Amino acid sequence: MDWNTDLVPDLVFGEREGHLNLYTGNGDGTLHFTGHIFDDEGTEIMTGYNSSPWLVDWDEDGRLDLLLSGYMTETTTGGILRVYPGIGDTPDSPVFSAEYLDYTDFYNKWRTTAQTFDLDGDGNKDLVMGYEMGDVFFAPNTGTNENPQFSSYSTLQCDTGAINVYTVFPGGGRARENVVDYNSDGLPDLLVGCSNGWIYVFLAYETGIGGEDSVGSLGLEVRGNPTSGFFSIDLSAPDAAMVSLAVRDVSGRIVSLIPGASAGSIQCDLSSSPAGTYFITASSGGETTTARVVKLD
16 A cells, blocks of 8 residues: 555554554665554554554545454454544545544454455445454445444355355464455455465356346447546447446445446546556346456556
């Protein structure tokens, strides 16, 4: 991530003793240690053990917030899950409020990692969490993007059963998740690290529930790719079919949505979106097809 908005990648990571370490990029592929992270009252933000940070605009106010997981005590219910809101008006030096949002009552398992991703495709950020005992949990957002709320979580499944890198897939536990489009097909895949050093790759795939008559009836072709903002989509679809067309960023968030598109040329605009890779998904009658577009600076 770009901590200080200088267009050079930086690195923030947790560690065993609970600190959060900031390394800023030098512009030549190397980084240097800048220090630990503190709140606006000058207190270091940390957990008791095994801190795990995730930086995201949690409340959609244009500032980076800090999603922090880890644990305070060596018990299975000694974990923490907090969000430290970003405050201030200096994007090149993020400041986090000491008044954190506490989600620990909802989820307090120890040695947890957590990230946001719109895994159910409803446009709101959800939580995906790795756990010491090998599970990878999914918590759907029942609130909004501006005010995320969570009330339940469940173990993610693959086609052979639960995703668990301790009891199902041998790995020693301590699941460390990363939702990413690993094979660039427009679908969110799951990488899971584990205690013995392996990384399991779980690839998402389309179910094909649309039936044989509809297979191949949807098509996408992107024109003007890569783009500095404007591009067009040539959409092919069955006669009179209504298509849900969504453009998502790499975190799964919907940045543009056309719920009732029809076949033809469709103009799109990413001018106000940051540079990066975006995925276009067209869905109709249980059939889905995807394409990719790259936004340049």
